[in-house]
Amino acid sequence: MNEEISRRLREAAEEHRPDRARIVARLEQRTVAPAVGHRRPFIALPGRRAALAAFATAGILATGGLAVANIVAGPAPPPRPTAPVVPPATSPTPSPGSHPSSTAPSSASPAPSLGSSAPGTAPSASASSSRPTPQAGGRVRNGPVWSEGALDGHSTIYWAQSNLVLGVTQPLTSLTVEMRVAQTGAVRNTGNWRTLPADDFDVTVQESEGVLVYRWVLKPGRTVPPGQHEFASQYNHATGVRVTSGDTYRVDAQASGGAFALRGTFAPAR
Structure with a gap:
């Protein structure tokens, strides 16, 4: 130009x-x-x-x-910002033997068969239900006295303990408790005890006519206070679960209202 x-x-x-x-x-x-005169305008x-x-x-x-x-040219437009380039997301390749987070290895264990239990654990209810249902040993009541007999749960196949619970609602001035353990083979006395004071009773243990008899007799002048008391006899027996069908007990008591007698049997161990 x-x-x-x-x-x-x-x-x-x-x-x-x-x-x-x-x-x-x-x-x-x-x-x-x-x-002197008027100046004329200048003419170029x-x-x-x-x-x-x-x-x-x-x-x-x-x-x-x-x-x-x-x-025509106009102002130069400002440089257009360049969008950052984002690399496509890629999923990590699992290493051999690894498990994806969305799935977990199954930890379910096969259910144990009924009647079995793991070592050191108590047997399940289904296993304990295999024990025979008690047919005897229920509570017996007469006036101010009631009683209930059962084989102790800690008994073994070589040794057993028979328990008798005695409930009293009035003071007793006379009391005789007798347990009769049937001689089923190798039955031998190993001891006895009671929750009442030992000095209040005369205790004897003897075998007669195929029965081991434990007897507690309240001494004269002593009384049994109201409450719940327990008597126990201990003995060895032939190997096996103790069968209590031939074991019995007898209670004779005297209170202000008269004399009261109870008879019962021992339920199997629970």
């Missing part, structure tokens, strides 16, 4: 032909004019007017060209 303007200016300057006669006449007129010479017009045209063309160039 600047080269085009320069070229046109040169061509205009070369084509211009100044009017020399007119220029000389103007100079002579100014020389002979009176010193044709050559100067052409030069000024050329320079003005060149300036307008240059300014317009630059403006057009700026309008």
